[in-house]
Amino acid sequence: MIFSKLFQFCPVCGSNDFVVNNEKSMRCEACDFIYYVNASAATAAFIQNENGDLLACRRAKEPAKGTLDLPGGFVDNDETAEKAIVREIKEELNGEVEKLEYLFSLPNLYEYCGLTVPTLDMFFACRLKSTKNLKASDDVEALEFIPLNKLQPNDFGLKSIRKGVEIFLEKSKL
Numbered sequence: 825m826i827f828s829k830l831f832q833f834c835p836v837c838g839s840n841d842f843v844v845n846n847e848k849s850m851r852c853e854a855c856d857f858i859y860y861v862n863a864s865a866a867t868a869a870f871i872q873n874e875n876g877d878l879l880a881c882r883r884a885k886e887p888a889k890g891t892l893d894l895p896g897g898f899v900d901n902d903e904t905a906e907k908a909i910v911r912e913i914k915e916e917l918n919g920e921v922e923k924l925e926y927l928f929s930l931p932n933l934y935e936y937c938g939l940t941v942p943t944l945d946m947f948f949a950c951r952l953k954s955t956k957n958l959k960a961s962d963d964v965e966a967l968e969f970i971p972l973n974k975l976q977p978n979d980f981g982l983k984s985i986r987k988g989v990e991i992f993l994e995k996s997k998l
C-alpha cells in the first residue's frame with residue numbers, strides 16, 4: 825500500500841487533516857508540515873570466489889522469502905553506504921571485506937508491514953579476505969556460489985536485485 829493511504833495523522837501535530845500534497849509528499853492542513861517520502865538508502869554486494877562464481881543468499885524473511893538475494897541491506901542513519909555494506913557482509917556472512925568498488929544504483933519498492941517503501945539500492949563489487957568459511961546468519965537462510973553461466977536473474981525475488989544481476993552478467997561478458 826502506498827504511504828498516502830496508510831498515513832492518516834500528521835506526525836508533528838497529530839491532526840487527521842493530513843492530505844496528499846503531490847505524489848512525493850503529504851501536507852498537514854492544521855500545522856502546514858509537509859512530509860516528503862524520500863527513498864531509503866540500501867546496499868547490495870557482488871562477491872565472487874576464486875573461480876569467479878557469484879555468491880547468492882537464500883532469503884530467510886519476507887519480502888520474497890525463499891528466493892535468491894545478494895548480501896546487503898539498509899544504510900543506517902549517519903552511516904556511509906561503504907560502511908553499511910561492510911557491516912552487512914560481517915553480519916550476514918561473517919565475511920571480511922578487503923576491497924570494494926561502487927558500481928551503480930537502481931530504485932526499488934520494498935514491501936514492509938503492508939507499506940510500500942521506496943529504496944535506492946547501491947551495488948558494490950566486494951572482494952573478501954576469504955570466501956571460505958562464510959556462514960549464513962541474520963536474514964540469510966543459506967549461501968551458495970553460482971557459476972555465472974548457471975546464474976538465472978529470475979531466481980532473484982526482489983526487482984532491483986534481479987535487474988542488478990542482469991547488469992552484472994552483461995558487464996561480465998564484455
Ligand SMILES: [Zn+2]
Pocket residue numbers: 834835836837838839852853854855856857
Ligand atoms: Zn500537523
